[in-house]
Amino acid sequence: SKVPHITLNNDVAMPQLGYGVWQVPDDEAATAVGHALEAGYRSIDTAAIYGNEEGTGKALAASGIARDELFVTTKLWNDEQGYDATLRAFDTSLGKLGLEYVDLYLIHWPMPAKDTYVDTYRAFEKIYAEGRAKAIGVSNFQPAHLERLMGETSVVPAVNQVELHPQLQQSELRAFHARHGIATEAWSPLGQGKDLLKNTTVTGLAEKYGRTPAQIVLRWHLQLGNVVIPKSVTPSRIKENIDVFGFELDDADLSALAALDSGTRLGPDPDTMNG
Numbered sequence: 614s615k616v617p618h619i620t621l622n623n624d625v626a627m628p629q630l631g632y633g634v635w636q637v638p639d640d641e642a643a644t645a646v647g648h649a650l651e652a653g654y655r656s657i658d659t660a661a662i663y664g665n666e667e668g669t670g671k672a673l674a675a676s677g678i679a680r681d682e683l684f685v686t687t688k689l690w691n692d693e694q695g696y697d698a699t700l701r702a703f704d705t706s707l708g709k710l711g712l713e714y715v716d717l718y719l720i721h722w723p724m725p726a727k728d729t730y731v732d733t734y735r736a737f738e739k740i741y742a743e744g745r746a747k748a749i750g751v752s753n754f755q756p757a758h759l760e761r762l763m764g765e766t767s768v769v770p771a772v773n774q775v776e777l778h779p780q781l782q783q784s785e786l787r788a789f790h791a792r793h794g795i796a797t798e799a800w801s802p803l804g805q806g807k808d809l810l811k812n813t814t815v816t817g818l819a820e821k822y823g824r825t826p827a828q829i830v831l832r833w834h835l836q837l838g839n840v841v842i843p844k845s846v847t848p849s850r851i852k853e854n855i856d857v858f859g860f861e862l863d864d865a866d867l868s869a870l871a872a873l874d875s876g877t878r879l880g881p882d883p884d885t886m887n888g
């Protein structure tokens with residue numbers, strides 16, 4: 614397919630661009646994911662807390678696409694952290710998705726005040742050893758959380774999925790990932806479709822290339838080496854967001870986009886998120 618794959622630290626291949634389904638209601642997920650699969654997406658990013666694992670699973674089954682051509686990610690929610698609770702929550706997710714394995718299972722947030730992510734990850738290692746997740750990783754982990762996890766467990770996380778877009782470029786965290794062989798996956802890659810897509814640097818580049826602002830931002834991610842999972846329920850935008858492999862930004866464009874980093878988070882701060 615036209616979407617390139619990156620190789621994770623355990624040799625599993627992951628599509629560099631996938632489809633995220635946060636805030637898609639369960640009864641609309643089958644349709645939305647169906648549109649994405651039709652448009653050529655093969656990687657789907659859901660989570661237990663999104664409440665749409667069933668709808669997602671229905672679309673996967675209805676598509677008739679071979680299981681080994683799909684890449685399905687789900688995540689463990691915060692209130693299920695802990696060894697036994699994690700094993701139970703994983704079974705529930707797998708059941709809702711209607712799958713025998715997921716490609717990637719992530720701890721959704723570190724929840725440092727709760728101090729259970731190490732035990733949680735030990736359950737992930739068991740799930741991984743059983744082949745029920747082809748890769749395991751984390752989400753919203755800061756370098757200190759990753760250091761601690763790697764110090765106390767044996768499987769280096771394959772992925773850390775974090776908020777990342779031109780206004781929050783996460784340079785330090787990306788360098789940390791690169792040193793440790795952890796893939797960087799960007800959530801809210803389009804800055805949730807807010808002011809980022811109206812920024813004049815972005816709209817100027819869109820004009821220069823005859824592309825849309827969203828396509829410029831996705832190109833920036835891909836050229837940085839990030840995995841991206843843009844979300845839309847609008848079929849035309851779903852298509853637009855995967856049609857980003859026919860052009861390339863040049864060094865000057867990348868520098869102009871680098872200047873947009875303001876360190877602004879749209880979501881919670883992982884160090885203090887405890888809900």
Ligand code: NAD
Pocket residue numbers: 632633634635636658659721752753774775799800801802803804805806807810825827828842843844845846850851853854880
């Ligand atoms: P996003 O940056 O993908 O933006 C999505 C929004 O941008 C859409 O709702 C729409 O309003 C707009 N949009 C999409 N395509 C567009 C286009 N082509 N032109 C104009 N506007 C467009 O934001 P997101 O949904 O927050 O993030 C993507 C995915 O990341 C989620 O669906 C979810 O899978 C994942 N995520 C993970 C976490 C986490 O904690 N791990 C948190 C948030 C999101």
